[in-house]
Amino acid sequence: MDGARPDHFAVLTQRKMAVIDAVQEATSRLTSIRGKVGGDRFVRRSLLLPVAVVIALLTTFPFLFSLVLTFTNMRLLASSGLRFVGFENWGRLFADRNFHIVLRNTLVFVVAGVTLQYVLGLGLALLLNEDIRGRRFFRISLFLPMMMSPVAVSYVIGKMLFSESYGPINDLLSMLGLPLFTWTLSPAKSMAVLVMVDTWQWTPFFILVLLAGLQSISPELYEAARVDGATPRQMFLYITFPLLMPLCVTAILIRSLEAFKVLDLVRVVTGGGPGNSTESVTLFAYDIGLKGGDIAYASTVAYALLITVIISSVVFLGVARRITPRTGE
Amino acid sequence: MSMGSFHQLRHKSNRVIIYAILILWCLIIYFPIYWTVITAFKLPIAIAIDVTYIPWVDFKPSLHAWRDISKQHAVVRSFVNSTIVAVTSSAVAVLLGALAGFGLTRFQYKFGFWRNNDIAFWFVSQRIMPPIVIVLAFLIMFRPLGLIDTRLGLTLAYLGFNLTLAVWILRDFFASIPRELEESALIDGASWFRAFWSITFPLSTPGLVTAFILCFIFTWNEFLFALILTFQKAGTVPLLLASQVTNTGVQWWRLSVLALMSIIPSIICALVLERYIVKGLFTGGIK
Numbered sequence: 327m328d329g330a331r332p333d334h335f336a337v338l339t340q341r342k343m344a345v346i347d348a349v350q351e352a353t354s355r356l357t358s359i360r361g362k363v364g365g366d367r368f369v370r371r372s373l374l375l376p377v378a379v380v381i382a383l384l385t386t387f388p389f390l391f392s393l394v395l396t397f398t399n400m401r402l403l404a405s406s407g408l409r410f411v412g413f414e415n416w417g418r419l420f421a422d423r424n425f426h427i428v429l430r431n432t433l434v435f436v437v438a439g440v441t442l443q444y445v446l447g448l449g450l451a452l453l454l455n456e457d458i459r460g461r462r463f464f465r466i467s468l469f470l471p472m473m474m475s476p477v478a479v480s481y482v483i484g485k486m487l488f489s490e491s492y493g494p495i496n497d498l499l500s501m502l503g504l505p506l507f508t509w510t511l512s513p514a515k516s517m518a519v520l521v522m523v524d525t526w527q528w529t530p531f532f533i534l535v536l537l538a539g540l541q542s543i544s545p546e547l548y549e550a551a552r553v554d555g556a557t558p559r560q561m562f563l564y565i566t567f568p569l570l571m572p573l574c575v576t577a578i579l580i581r582s583l584e585a586f587k588v589l590d591l592v593r594v595v596t597g598g599g600p601g602n603s604t605e606s607v608t609l610f611a612y613d614i615g616l617k618g619g620d621i622a623y624a625s626t627v628a629y630a631l632l633i634t635v636i637i638s639s640v641v642f643l644g645v646a647r648r649i650t651p652r653t654g655e
Numbered sequence: 656m657s658m659g660s661f662h663q664l665r666h667k668s669n670r671v672i673i674y675a676i677l678i679l680w681c682l683i684i685y686f687p688i689y690w691t692v693i694t695a696f697k698l699p700i701a702i703a704i705d706v707t708y709i710p711w712v713d714f715k716p717s718l719h720a721w722r723d724i725s726k727q728h729a730v731v732r733s734f735v736n737s738t739i740v741a742v743t744s745s746a747v748a749v750l751l752g753a754l755a756g757f758g759l760t761r762f763q764y765k766f767g768f769w770r771n772n773d774i775a776f777w778f779v780s781q782r783i784m785p786p787i788v789i790v791l792a793f794l795i796m797f798r799p800l801g802l803i804d805t806r807l808g809l810t811l812a813y814l815g816f817n818l819t820l821a822v823w824i825l826r827d828f829f830a831s832i833p834r835e836l837e838e839s840a841l842i843d844g845a846s847w848f849r850a851f852w853s854i855t856f857p858l859s860t861p862g863l864v865t866a867f868i869l870c871f872i873f874t875w876n877e878f879l880f881a882l883i884l885t886f887q888k889a890g891t892v893p894l895l896l897a898s899q900v901t902n903t904g905v906q907w908w909r910l911s912v913l914a915l916m917s918i919i920p921s922i923i924c925a926l927v928l929e930r931y932i933v934k935g936l937f938t939g940g941i942k
Contacts, residue, residue, distance in 0.1 A: 370758060370764065373754045374754075374755050374758050374774065377752065377818055378774075381818055384811060385781040385784070385816070388789035388796065389784060389788060389789055389792070391792040391796065392789060395792065400795065402794075450680060453677060458673060458674070464681070466925060466929050467681050467684050467685070468684075469928065470684060470921070472925075473876075473922070473925045473928075474876070474917075474918045474921045475878075475896070475921070477878050477896045478893075478896060478913075478917050479687075481914055482688075485910075486687075487687055492706060583783055586785060589878065589882075590878040590879070593897065594897055608785060608787045611787050612879075612883070615794075616883060624791055628785060628787040628788040631785050631788070632788050635783065636783070
């Protein structure tokens, strides 16, 4: 046994030397490779070129083209007599009472829906973060609504389940002896149905994102707090909530950007009614552009939506930054 | 193991409440799906007479609606259109997005005063825009090109939107793969392309699958573009569903069949994605 030791040692030393040599050689080659690859401008640029061309042609160009349209009198059918009209469409927009109504409807829909989804999502994420059985099942159940077509969801929940005379919700309410939920003639209740359908579909988004955030908070923080005698409420207020806050802000922002665009849900469930009390800005622009044929004014409405979205995001981020508690991590 | 944040919740009674809430939530999620399934097997007369809940007990299931649907040419056409448009635009978006994502994480670019982050911001910021802004422009631009109501036109319209999503996901994903792995392949004498093809590409499969599925689902479900850029020939599934809702009133049996058929791809995607999304997408970006 003793005789084997020096041999073993020698082999080890040899191997170590070989490794060191290899590393040295590698380092020198690496420097030359980095130089070579970094210098191959054609390869580098051709990686970005296709995306840049496609995005420039298919989003940036139409985006600017619509802006130009808002200063013209472009119509869907009569193409003769196209001319620039300055700020005429914008002036008309500010005076348009219907636009004010649909803008208010959209803001109510976004604020009510996203708030409800956020509160429910945070609560359910906290529950799912506990050590529970069947987590995978619950997680798949969460994915489902988000993946479905909003048109199908709107139809199934808004039209079938909430149907006043043939739907199971009113049937169950009457079985329990409760008053029926009649909503089609009430602006507020119609909006509530839209918000409920949206909440069914999108609360899972908050659960998923916030659950991922909760799971990335280190358990040691809670251990330390527990040693210091913190109550569960204090732990939530001083550890969980502040650490989760940036993610909450991002999630709310992403979801609001989506909610501002709503069209399919409104079109299928209420058609904007009763009257135009639940009509969204996108549906309004669609009706003006496609049914009324006034593309120029429809583009102006669409741009006004974009401006609203940007202003709302900036205000929201400003407020969020101010109220975010600072953590002394 | 335990990640519990409140020891209060450790108590048994609280655990019961947790399960009760979660099960209630699952009921809320699954009841509409269950309702769609049973409605798809009801006879028109059964829907008009009474609200019924349990097949074979409350009502006799029937294949009436399925036979009815299978006779419609518009249904087959919509599904073919949706599949072709969604697969093509997502595949091209993921392919191009992967190139850009790889480039943006591996090399330093400089175009004038634009650096990598500015380029990435330009790509991704397009998603803030409400689609109604560009779809009206598409309507005017596509008309002289003969692209209205064609699958090609619709695919192009979706490609721009899908690309921004693909770049967003894949850039994050490539950033999480250490570039040392490629460098070690280069050192061993592999060509630059080979290093990408046999090292980075296999490692990024979860990212590519995630990006493809999210693009596919977005396109499959999208309504506004299809509504404005197609009429009959190139119409997609959501358009078919929506037109049946508004045109035919309460033909629930047929609509339920269509709704079910339209969410089957969504269910498959949810099952596939559940594996990948937990691993990478969200947790990677958050830490």
